[in-house]
Amino acid sequence: MVTKYEVVAGDTLSKLAQRFYGDATLVPVIAVPNGITDPDEITVGQELLIPYITERHTVAPDETLSGLAQHFYGDGTLFPVLAAANHIADPNVIQVGRSLLIPELGDVGRHTVVAGETLWELARRWYGEAQLYPVISFPNHITDPDHVEVGRVLIRPGLNYRHTVVPGDTLRALAEDHYGNAEMFAMIAAANHIADPNRITVGQVLFFPNLTNF
Incomplete structure (x- = not known):
């Protein structure tokens, strides 16, 4: 389930990604939907949305x-x-x-x-x-x-909702279609371990983190 989390002393986004997803590299999955541009700057007491990843x-x-x-x-x-x-x-x-x-x-x-x-x-x-x-x-x-x-x-x-890439797809277009916000492309890229968000391949299966409860 999507959860809300209040930052405490000592928290970092990489630590939270490790705690919630078992993978510290998934920082953008938390940073992007919370509008965090500098992942090294979160404040104690800040409330974060933690998207659901299967x-x-x-x-x-x-x-x-x-x-x-x-x-x-x-x-x-x-x-x-x-x-x-x-x-x-x-x-x-x-x-x-x-x-x-x-x-x-x-x-x-x-x-x-x-x-x-x-x-x-x-x-x-x-x-x-x-x-x-x-x-x-x-x-x-x-x-x-x-x-x-x-x-x-x-x-x-x-x-998580899944989508098989077809010709013409881009992460920005898929983010706009699924979330109504093209800037969520970075979250999709991180969740699917895509290093270059401008390069996805036809037939690739993408998973979309949930931003709302089921």
């Missing part, structure tokens, strides 16, 4: 998706959530060293289904890909993704 986990030897689901969610049967979020066709095969996205299922939002909505459409709207519907269906115990009752309240798992 947690990642690097696969270790002997790990399985069901074991990871048990570890992160307390329920090994939720392994299809991990498989869907990471486009894993065979959940029995994961490579050591692979970086996996771990959707948030704990501190999540809620959505009330309205007429005409499907899990496919919600997955496309929330995450950028209709094929990610199992991320919604499994935590909500929906066995038939083609049928969801109007008025039903769904858990909305936390997972």
Whole structure:
């Protein structure tokens, strides 16, 4: 979830990036949406918006998706959530060293289904890909993704919106389209470890940090 944080003595943006994201290089993810031009200057008592970035986990030897689901969610049967979020066709095969996205299922939002909505459409709207519907269906115990009752309240798992780069895309244009502010391009670049924001490649998958709660 997006959080607000009040700066205390000794804080730096690199320390906060390490604390919240496990990666001190993600300073721009915090600096840009907070309008901080000099990352070395934050003041005690200053309130910062901490965007949400989906947690990642690097696969270790002997790990399985069901074991990871048990570890992160307390329920090994939720392994299809991990498989869907990471486009894993065979959940029995994961490579050591692979970086996996771990959707948030704990501190999540809620959505009330309205007429005409499907899990496919919600997955496309929330995450950028209709094929990610199992991320919604499994935590909500929906066995038939083609049928969801109007008025039903769904858990909305936390997972960053993703976009596959097409010809003509630029980070500035994507930032304007997604956030309504082209200057957020630097945040997208940092979150995706893009050294030169003027160079993105067709077919590259980009993840967009959340600036609002689910």
